[in-house]
Amino acid sequence: MLKLDPSGKICSFCGRDWSPDNRFAGGMGAMICVSCIDEYHAIMHSPRRSAAIARPPWDLMPDQELLEVLPKIVVTSEQVNGFLHDWVAVIRARKISWAEIGSVLGVSRQAAWERFRRTVEVAAEEPAPTR
Numbered sequence: 001m002l003k004l005d006p007s008g009k010i011c012s013f014c015g016r017d018w019s020p021d022n023r024f025a026g027g028m029g030a031m032i033c034v035s036c037i038d039e040y041h042a043i044m045h046s047p048r049r050s051a052a053i054a055r056p057p058w059d060l061m062p063d064q065e066l067l068e069v070l071p072k073i074v075v076t077s078e079q080v081n082g083f084l085h086d087w088v089a090v091i092r093a094r095k096i097s098w099a100e101i102g103s104v105l106g107v108s109r110q111a112a113w114e115r116f117r118r119t120v121e122v123a124a125e126e127p128a129p130t131r
């Protein structure tokens with residue numbers, strides 16, 4: 001089930017773990033640490049620094065650094081997928097139908113149920129959909 005405790009989560013921007021000294025803000029699957037907030041705030045309020053990051057960062061990365069980003073993207077993707085399943089469990093706990101979930105995701109009721117039912121069943125020991 002959805003938890004507000006960010007322990008065990010990573011910053012979606014830099015990949016660092018949450019800690020009491022590296023707190024997070026976020027929602028809808030993305031988490032950002034206080035260090036990144038400070039860094040991006042400074043960049044956004046500096047025309048010189050904003051112009052400096054206008055170029056894609058991968059253009060300047062050596063191959064090894066480019067490769068090292070890949071597992072960070074995988075971990076972030078898994079974190080977001082876990083959040084997605086938690087969010088569907090919250091929706092189902094409100095008795096919002098599988099048809100409505102499928103509709104907003106652009107899939108059938110059956111496809112939504114097949115994708116998320118295991119998480120929801122674990123969260124609420126829910127039976128198969130009836131609405």
Ligand SMILES: [Zn+2]
Nearest residue numbers: 011014033036
């Ligand atoms: Zn960060």
